[in-house]
Amino acid sequence: MDSTSILIGAIAGLIIGFVVAKFLEKGKASKTTANAKKEAEDILKTATKEAEDIKKDKIFQAKEKFLELKAEHEKVIVGKNKKINESEKRTRDKESQVSSELAKSKKLNQDLEGKLKDVAYRTEIFEKKQAEVDKLHKNQVQQLEVISGLSAEDAKEQLMESLKETARTDAMGFIQNTVEEAKLTAEQEARKIVINTIQRIGTEEAVENCVSVFNLESDDVKGRIIGREGRNIRALEAATGVEIIVDDTPEAIILSCFDSVRREVARLSLHKLVTDGRIHPARVEEIVKKTEKQIEQEIVEVGKRTVIDLGIHGLHPELIRAVGRMKYRSSYGQNLLQHSREVAKLCGVMAAELGLNPKLAKRAGLLHDIGKVPNTEAEVETPHAILGMQWAEKYGEKPDVCNAIGAHHDEIEMKTLISPIVQVCDAISGARPGARRQVLDSYIQRLKDLEDIAFGFGGVQKAYAIQAGRELRVIVESEKVSDDKAAELSFEISQKIQTDMTYPGQVKVTVIRETRAVNVAK
Template sequence: MDSTLLIIIIGIVGLAIGFGIAKFLEKQRSTAMVNSAKKEATSILKEAKSEAESVKKDKMLQAKEKFIELKSEHEKVIMSREKKMSDAEKRTRDKESQVSNELAKNKKLNAQIDSKQKDYDEKLDYLEKKKNEIDKMHRNQINQLEVISSLSADEAKAQLMESLKEEAKSSAMAYIQNSVEEAKMTAQQEAKKIIITTIQRIGTEESVENCVSVFNLESDDVKGRIIGREGRNIRAIEAATGVEIIVDDTPDAIILSCFDSVRREIARLSLHKLVTDGRIHPARIEEIVKKTTKQIEEEIIEVGKRTVIDLGIHGLQPELIKAVGRMKYRSSYGQNLLQHSREVAKLCSVMAAELGLNSKLAKRAGLLHDIGKVPETETEVPHAILGMQWAEKYGEKPEVCNAIGAHHDEIEMTSLLSPIVQVCDAISGARPGARRQVMDSYIQRLKDLEDIAFGFNGVNKAYAIQAGRELRVMVESEKVSDDKAAQLSFEISQKIQTDMTYPGQVKVTVIRETRAVNIAK
C-alpha cells in the first residue's frame, strides 16, 4: 500500500512537472511567435512606408508634369489672345488710317463740289440773262412777223396746224394702205415659205411598189419541183395563199402576182422556205404557209412598234399599232402606205412646229390618217370615216379623230390639226416620184433641168440631184473663168425660172476645177 501510494505520488509529481514543462514550452513558443509577428509587422510597416514614399514621389512627379502641361497650355492661350489682340489693334489702326484718308478725300471732294457749285451758279445766272435776252429778241421777231404778214401768232399757228393735219392724214392713209398690201403679200409669202420649208426638210424615197414580185431560183430545174406532178404543187400554193404563180420562160425566176402585198409576201417567203428545205408537196406547202402567215402577223406587229418608236409616238393602243404595221403591205397609187404615213407624220410635225401648234399631236394624226385603208375585213365605209371610228374606239384625242375623219372633207374640220393633215397628205401624194401617175413627168423634169444646163457654152457635165432641188454643173476650166462661173450660175437659174414649172426652189451650183496631170516614165 505504501509502495502504491508512493507510485501514485510520484506519478502526480511527474504529471505536475510534465505539465509545468509543457506550460513553459508553450510559453516559450508563444513568445517566439509574438516576437516573429512583431518582426514581420515591423518589416511590413517598413515596406509600406517605402511603397508610400515611392507612390508619393510618383504622384508628385505626375502633379508637376500636369502643372507644367497646364502652364504650357495656359501660356499658349495667353499668347493666342495676345496675338488676336495685336491683330485687332493692327486692323483698328488700318481702319483709322483708311478713315483718315477717306476724310481727307471727302474734304477734297467737298472743296471741289463747292467750287463746281459756285461755277454752276455763275453759269446759271449767265444762262438766265441769255434766256431773257433771247425771249426779248423772239418777241421782237414775232411782232415784226405779225406786222409783215398781217396775222397774229395764234392765227398763224392755227393755219400751220390745219395744213399739217391734212398732210399727216394723207400720209397716214397712204401708209395704212401700203401696210395692208404689204401684210397681205407677206402673209402669202410666209404661208408659201412654211409649206416649201416643210416639203424640203422631209426627203423620202420614190414609189417602187407594184402588184408583182419576182422569186429568183438557183436554176430552172427547181421550176419542175415547184409545179409538181400534173401541177398539184402550184395549185396547192395558189389555193393556200391566194397568189397567182406565173411560170414562164424567164430564166431562173418565177413571178408572183397579187394585188394584196401581204398575201404576195406570204407566198414569196413560203416558196423560199420550201425551195431551201427541198420537200415540196401539198401537205408540206399547207404547213409552211400557216407558219409563214403567223410569222408575217408577228412581223406586222413588230413593224408597227418599230414605226411608232422611230417617230417618238407613245401610248398607242395595240390594235392601232397592228394597223400601222399592216400599212407596210399596202400601197396606194403605187405609193407604199406606211412610207406615205410616216412622211405625212413628219410633214405635220414640222408644219405644226412652224405654226406654233402641238407638233407631237400633229405627228400622231399624220401617222394614223390612213389607217382606214387597212381593214381586216372589207367594208363600204370611206377609209377616212373608218379610221376616225377606230381612233375614237381606242381612245385617241378629239383633235386627232377629227383630223383623220376630215382629211378628205367627209366631215367638218373642228381643229387646226385637220387642215394641216389634209395639206400634208396632199403634199406627200403630189411630191415628185411619190406616185406612179406622176413618175413620168418627174423624170422628164429632171431631164429638162440637165438639158437647160447643157445649152450653155463651157458646160461639161450636169446632174439633177436632191429630187430636182439642186442642179450641179461642171464646167471646163479653160473656157469658163471664176467670174464667168458666177455669171453662168445666175443665167442658168434665170433660164430655169422662165422655161420650167417646178415645186419649191432649184439650187444651181457651178463647179470649176483645174487639174494638172503629168506622167513619170
C-alpha cells in the first residue's frame, strides 16, 4: 500500500510538472504533450507493475507468516494436550493408590477395633482377678496378724531392721572388695614402674649379650650389603631372623638378636658374603644355609672338646650335641657352657674330698642343665631339670647321674650322694658375684614368648622378635595366607600379645607375605 501511495504521489507530481511546463512552453505544447503523455503512460504502467509485484510479495509473506504461526500454535496445543494426558494418568494412578490405601486403612481399623475389644475384655477380667487377689491378700494378712500376734506395721518395722542389717553387711563386703581391688591396682601400677625401671637399667646388659658388631674395611661395603631398594639386607634378615642395623657408625654394622646362634649365623654369613663380593638375595639364602650347617658342625666340635677337657668318656652323640649347644645359650646372663664346666669341675673336686667317684660327679655336673637347650618348642613347658633327666635316661646314663640331674632343683627326691653335690655346686657357680643377671633371662624369655605366640597361628612360616622386642616380624606362606588374611593375622597377633603378655612400651607386629615362582632348567 505504501508503494501505491508513492506511485500516486509521483504521478501527481508529474502531472503538475506537465501543467507547469505547458504554461511555460506554449510553443512546444503539442509535441511536449504527446511526449509527456507517452512518458506518463510508461511511468504509470511501470508503477502499476511494480505495485502489483510488491503486493503479491507482501501477500505471500503474510501467508507464510500465517502458516508458521499456525504450526507453532498447533505444536503448543499438542504439547499441552500431552501434559494434560500425563496429568490425567498420574491422577488416575493416585486415585488407584489412594483407594488401595483406604482399603488397607479400613482393614487395619477393623483389626484395631477387634483388638481394642479384646483388650477391654481382658482388662475387665484382669480387674476382677485383681480385686479377688487384693481380697485374698487382705484375708491372708489378717490371718498372719492373728497367727503372729503382730500387726502389719510391726511386721514391716521388723523386716526393715533385718534389711538394714543385711544392707550394712553387703556394704561392708563391697567396701572391703573395693579396698582390696584398689590395693591390687596399686601393686600392678607399682610393678609396671619397677618393670620400666628394670628395662631402662638392663639396657647395657641386653646390648652386651644381644648385639654383635661386624667390622668393615670401608663404608663403601654398606651400600652393597643393603642392595638395590634394600632387598639384600631384607633377604638376610628374613633368612637369619637377625636385625641388621646400618647407621652412621664408621666401618661397622650392628647385628641385633637375643638368640646367639642366629646372631653367629648372621655374622659368619655376612663375613662370607663380603669376602666373596657376590651379594644378592639368592646368594644370601645359599650362604645362610651353608653357615647353619657349619654352626651345627661347630656345635658338635665344641661338645667333643668340652668332654675331652673334662675327662668324660662314653657320652652319647646327642648329649655331646646338647653340650655344644650350651655355648649359644645363657642362664640369667651367664653362659650356660661356662656355667656347666664350672659346676663339673666343682663337683669333681668336692666328690674327691668326700671319697666319692669324681668322674661320675663331673658327668652329672656337666649334664645338669642340658634341659635348657630343648630340641623342640614343645619341650619348653617341661621343667629343665625333669627334661634333662628324661634325656639322660633316654641316652643310657646311669641312675645316679639321672637322679642328680632331676633333683638339682628339688623337682624329685635325692637318692644318691652325688645329687646334693650337684645342687650345691650349681648354687656356688650361680651365686658368685657377677655370674648371673636375671633381667636378661626374663628379657630373652619374653622375646621367645613373642615368637611362640606368632607360631600359634596357622600359615606362619617364620617369626622373629627384633628391635629389643619392640617389633615382631612374621613371615607367612603365600599359598595359605592371602593379603587380606595377612592384615587380619597382624591384628589377631597384636591382640593376643596384648591379652597374654606383660611388656613395657609397644610391640609392632609386621606380617610379610611374598610370592615366589621357582622352576628348574635341566
